[in-house]
Amino acid sequence: MKKRLFGTDGIRGIAVTELTCELIMQIGRALTYMTREVAGKRPVILVGKDTRISSDVLEAALCAGICSAGGNAQCLGVVPTPAVAYLVRQTRADAGVMISASHNSTEFNGLKIFDYTGFKMSDEAEEEIEQLILDYPDRIEIDGDVGRIEQYKNAAEQYISHLAHLSSARLDGMRVVIDCANGSASATAEELFTRLGADVQVIHAKPDGQNINMGCGSAHIDNLMEYVEQEGCDVGLAFDGDADRCLAVDETGELVDGDKMIAIIAKACKEQKKLKHDAVVVTTMSNLGFTSFANEEGIRRVTANVGSRYVLEKMLDGGYNLGGEQNGHIIFLDDATTGDGQLAGIRLLEIMKQTGKKLSELAGVMKRFPQVMINVRIPHYQRENWKNDEQITALIDAREAELGEAGRILVRESGTEPLIRVMIEGKDFNRINAIAMEISEKIRERVYR
Numbered sequence: 077m078k079k080r081l082f083g084t085d086g087i088r089g090i091a092v093t094e095l096t097c098e099l100i101m102q103i104g105r106a107l108t109y110m111t112r113e114v115a116g117k118r119p120v121i122l123v124g125k126d127t128r129i130s131s132d133v134l135e136a137a138l139c140a141g142i143c144s145a146g147g148n149a150q151c152l153g154v155v156p157t158p159a160v161a162y163l164v165r166q167t168r169a170d171a172g173v174m175i176s177a178s179h180n181s182t183e184f185n186g187l188k189i190f191d192y193t194g195f196k197m198s199d200e201a202e203e204e205i206e207q208l209i210l211d212y213p214d215r216i217e218i219d220g221d222v223g224r225i226e227q228y229k230n231a232a233e234q235y236i237s238h239l240a241h242l243s244s245a246r247l248d249g250m251r252v253v254i255d256c257a258n259g260s261a262s263a264t265a266e267e268l269f270t271r272l273g274a275d276v277q278v279i280h281a282k283p284d285g286q287n288i289n290m291g292c293g294s295a296h297i298d299n300l301m302e303y304v305e306q307e308g309c310d311v312g313l314a315f316d317g318d319a320d321r322c323l324a325v326d327e328t329g330e331l332v333d334g335d336k337m338i339a340i341i342a343k344a345c346k347e348q349k350k351l352k353h354d355a356v357v358v359t360t361m362s363n364l365g366f367t368s369f370a371n372e373e374g375i376r377r378v379t380a381n382v383g384s385r386y387v388l389e390k391m392l393d394g395g396y397n398l399g400g401e402q403n404g405h406i407i408f409l410d411d412a413t414t415g416d417g418q419l420a421g422i423r424l425l426e427i428m429k430q431t432g433k434k435l436s437e438l439a440g441v442m443k444r445f446p447q448v449m450i451n452v453r454i455p456h457y458q459r460e461n462w463k464n465d466e467q468i469t470a471l472i473d474a475r476e477a478e479l480g481e482a483g484r485i486l487v488r489e490s491g492t493e494p495l496i497r498v499m500i501e502g503k504d505f506n507r508i509n510a511i512a513m514e515i516s517e518k519i520r521e522r523v524y525r
Contacts, residue, residue, distance in 0.1 A: 080206050080210060081099075081103075081202075081205070081206050081209070081210075082202040082205075082206065083491040083492050084382070084383035084384075084385060084386075084491025084492065085178070085186075085188060085196075085383065085384060085385065085491060085492055086174075086186050086187050086188040086189060086196075087103070087186050087187045088177055088178075088180070088184060088185070088186035088492050088493075089184065089185070089186070090183050090184055090185075091128070091130035091134065091177075091183060091184060091185035092130055092133065092134075095134070095184075095185055095186065097133060097134065097136075097137040098137075099209075100134050100137040100138050100141065100187070101137045101138070101140050101141035101144075102141060102209045102213070103138065103141060103187060103205060103209065104121075104137070104138045104139065104140065104141020104142040104144075104145070104147075104149075104173075105141040105142070105144060105145040105216050105218075106145075106204075106205045106208040106209050106216060107121065107141075107142070107147075107171060107173070107189065107205060108121065108141070108142045108145035108146060108147035108223075109145055109208065109215070109216045110201065110204060110205065110208070111147070111170040111171050111192075112145070112146060112147065114170075114192075115170050115192075118146055118147060118148060118221075118223060119146075119147045119148070119170035119171065120147070120148045120150060120167075120169045120170050121142050121147050121148070121149055121150070121169065121170060121171045121172065121173065122150050122152055122160055122163055122164055122167070122169045122171070122172040122173070122228065123135060123138060123139060123142075123149055123150065123151050123152060123172070123173050123175070124152040124153070124154075124155040124156075124157070124159060124160040124172070124173070124174045124175065124176075124231070125152075125153070125154060125155075125174070125175040125176065126154065126174075126175065126176040126177075126259050126260045126288065126317050126318045127154055127258060127259050127260065127262065127283035127285065127288050127317075128176075128177070128182045128185060128285060128286075128288045128317070129182065129285030129286060130182075130185045131175045131176070131185060134175050134185055134187075135151065135175055138173060138175065138187075139151065139225045142223060143222055143223040143224065143225060144218055144222060145216060145218065145223075146219075146221040146222065146223055147170075147223045148223040148224050148225075148226065149223065149224075149225045149226070150169070150226045150227075150228040151225065151226070151227050151228060152228045152231035152232075153227075153228070153231060153232070153263075154232070154260055154262075154263045154283075155231050155232050155235060155260060155263060155264070156235070156260040156261060156263075156264060156315075156318055156319035156320065156416070156417070156418065157174045157176060157178075157188055157260070157318040157319065157320040157414065157415075158235075158319070158320055158412055158414050158415065158416035158417075158418075158419070159231060159232070159234075159235035159260075159264070160172040160173070160174045160188075160190060161190050161194045161195070161196075161412065161413045161414045162194065162235060162238055162412070162413075163228075163231060163234065163235070164190050164191075164192065164193075164194045165192075165193065165194035165413070166234070166238075168192070169192065170192050171189065171190060171191055171192060171197075172189070172190040172194075173187055173188070173189050173190070174187070174188040174189075174190075174318060175187060176188065176260070176317060176318035177317065177492075178316055178317055178318050178320070178321075178492070179257075179289055179293070179294065179295045179316040179317055179321065179403075180289065180317070180492070180493065181288075181289055181290065182285070182286050182287070182288050182289070182290065186492075188318075189202075189205075190413075190414075193413065194413040194414075195388070195413045195414070196384075196385055196388070196413075196414060199385075232263045232264050235264060236264050236267055236268045236271065239268055239416075239418055239419055239422065240268060240271050240272060242411050242419065242422070243272055243422050243426065244426055245425075245426040245429045245430055246272065246273045246429070247269065247272045247273045247274040247425050247426075247429060248273035248274070249273075249275070250273075250274045250275065250310050250311070250425060250428070250429065251274075251275045251277070251307075251308070251309040251310045251311075252269055252274045252275065252276050252277070252309065252310065252311055252312070252313065252425065253276075253277040253278070253279065253300065253303055253304055253307065253309045253311075253312045253313075254266065254269060254276060254277070254278050254279070254281075254312070254313050254314075254315075254421075255279050255280050255292055255293055255294075255297070255299070255300045255312065255313070255314040255315065256278060256279070256280050256281040256293070256315060256319075257280055257288060257289050257292050257293025257294065257295075257314070257315050257316055257317050257319075258280050258281065258282060258283040258284070258287045258288045258289070258290065258292060258293070259283065259288045259289065259293065259315065259316065259317035259318060259319060260315075260317065260318045260319045261281070261315040261319040261417070261418065262281040262282070262283050264319070264418065265278065265281070265313075265315065265319070265418060266278045266281065268418060269421075269422075269425075272422070272425075274425070277307065277309065279292070279299070279300070279303060280292035280293065280299075288317045289316065289317050292314075293314055293315060293316050293317065294314040294315060294316045294321050294322065294323045294403070294404055294417075295316060297314050297323055297325065297331060300312045300314050300325050301325050301329045301330070301331060302329065304325045304326075304327065304329050305327075305328065305329030308327075309327065310327055310428070310434070310435070311324060311325065311326065311327065311424075311425065311428065311435050312324065312325035313325075313417075313421040313424075314404075315417045315418070315421075316404075316417065319416075319417045319418060320384075320405060320414065320415040320416060320417055321334075321403055321404040321405045321415065321417045322337070322404045322406070322417035322418065322420040322421045322424075323337075323403075323404040324337060324421070324424055324435065326434065326435035326436040326439055327434050327435060327436060328436050330436065330439075332435060332439045333402055333403075333404065334400055334401050334402045334403055334404040334405065334406060335358070335362050335363050335365070335366045335402045335442065335444070336439045336441075336442050336444075337400075337404065337406060337420060337424055338356060338358065338366070338398070338399075338400050338406060339366060339369050339370075339441055339442040340424065340427060340438045340439065340441060340442075341398065341406070341420075341423050341424065341427065342356045342370075342373075342375055342398055343373055343375075343441055344427045344430075344431075345398060346373065346374070346375060350397075351375070351397070351398060352395060352396055352397045352398075353376065353394065353395060353396060354374060354375055354376055355375065355376035355377075355378050355394065355396050356370070356375060356376075356377065356378065356396065356398045356399060357378045357379075357380055357387050357390045357391050357394070357396050357398070357399030357400075358377060358378070358379060358380070358387075358399065358400065358401070358402075359379065359380050359381065359382045359383070359386070359387060359401050359402070360379060360380075360381065360382055360486055360488075361382050361401065361402050361486065361499060362377075362379075362401070362402055363402065363442075363444050363445055363447055363501065364445040364483075364484065364501050365442050365443050365444040365445050366442060368442075368443065369441060369442040369443075373441075378390055378394060378396065378399075380399070382401070382488060382491070383491055384401065384405050384407070384414070384415050387399045387400060387401065387405075387407060388407060388409075388414070391407060391409050392409075396409070397409045397410045400415065400420075404417065404420065405417075406419075406420040408420075408423065445483075445501045445502065445503065446501065446502060446503065446504070446505040446508060447499065447500070447501045447508075448499070448500045448501075448505075448508050448509045448512040449497060449498070449499045449512075450497075450498045450512050450513065450516040451490075451495045451496070451497055451498075452495060452496045452497075452498060452516050452519050452520055452523075453494060453495055454494055454495065454496055454519075454523050455494070455523065455524075456494055458523045459489065459494065460489065461523070462489075462496060462519055462522065462523055463489075465522050467518060467522055468515075468518055468519055468522055471514070471515060471518050472485055472487055472515060475511045475514070475515065478511075479500075479502055479508075479511075482502055482503055482504075483500065483501050483502025483503065483504075483508055484500070484501050484502070485498075485499070485500050485511070485515070486499045486500075487499070487515065487519075496519055498512050498515050498516050498519070499512075500512045500515075
């Protein structure tokens with residue numbers, strides 16, 4: 077069944093206009109109805125949020141929906157997404173919701189929903205919420221048994237203490253600059269890495285409701301790359317708006333993306349005999365260079381579809397404990413139920429400290445193939461339709477045949493934005509760049525005809 081509200085990572089849209097307060101209230105009611113049926117009691121649902129201006133009004137709408145259906149809402153305040161997942165398990169709450177649009181700009185917002193296990197809600201549960209809202213709203217009885225809204229105290233501190241406890245090394249003497257994206261990491265990152273002993277410098281940690289992800293964070297890493305090189309820092313870490321992603325910058329100002337971070341961590345874990353089944357889960361978007369690295373190191377590459385939920389599914393099915401995406405969304409299943417940017421940063425810095433190696437040296441374990449990515453914005457009414465356009469598919473097939481084993485083409489629709497992502501890899505940058513532009517132009521021509 078095709079989903080009607082949820083994408084690959086929760087619900088997302090332009091705040092208040094597409095993602096309306098009415099819809100958010102309905103989601104709160106439907107979630108409460110479902111959890112109450114399972115728990116057999118008044119459910120407790122934790123609610124976290126990022127720093128965008130719309131998060132407050134959507135929090136109010138969500139809590140109203142929860143309480144009107146007989147649940148208690150506990151507001152965590154501004155916290156990273158993985159903090160919600162952790163606290164759901166820690167407090168034995170019945171569910172948790174993070175209000176965030178992750179790396180998207182401030183006009184967007186969204187919901188990420190966790191069940192009582194701390195894992196993101198299953199496809200089946202998301203479909204049930206959709207049915208309750210869109211098909212069977214009368215099932216949710218509003219009988220006057222109203223719940224309460226409570227402010228949860230010290231959520232950020234509990235999460236910081238948890239991550240600090242997971243660290244296996246002190247970071248004394250390391251000069252670290254952290255880009256908080258004016259988002260959730262602004263509430264936790266400086267205290268966390270300072271507590272671990274690092275000499276911390278923080279940038280983009282002054283959220284004003286409008287500046288989340290604006291020219292900063294993991295989606296706009298150029299500023300951090302320049303800062304690290306100019307200030308002579310050992311490493312830079314960049315988070316996205318809700319801090320479930322992390323990208324790094326080495327001491328020379330070069331980007332160390334999610335693929336390279338996973339490679340560094342996987343190699344260290346294998347050497348320490350902590351990499352389960354000597355395997356790591358990555359996605360179809362991972363660079364071909366990762367395959368070469370894995371073959372050389374005797375690590376099995378397990379490939380999932382794009383999206384953190386699909387990485388997690390593969391990890392759970394195969395009993396793997398490390399997986400992630402090129403965008404820096406990395407899952408450490410021994411320690412967390414979802415991607416955690418700050419935990420990824422800790423693990424990377426631990427390896428630097430334990431080996432005594434600079435990040436540039438560690439990152440040399442993987443050589444990237446040239447890669448070109450072009451995002452093509454499409455109208456909502458054209459979503460999925462482009463896949464059936466013979467001119468588009470014929471062009472993709474022809475260029476794939478031309479590249480052969482010397483490259484690959486991946487054209488996919490984003491699960492979080494109205495975009496088609498055209499990604500080409502190969503040994504000849506000029507040729508793959510030309511192919512990427514050709515396919516992108518053909519898609520624009522056909523979807524806007």
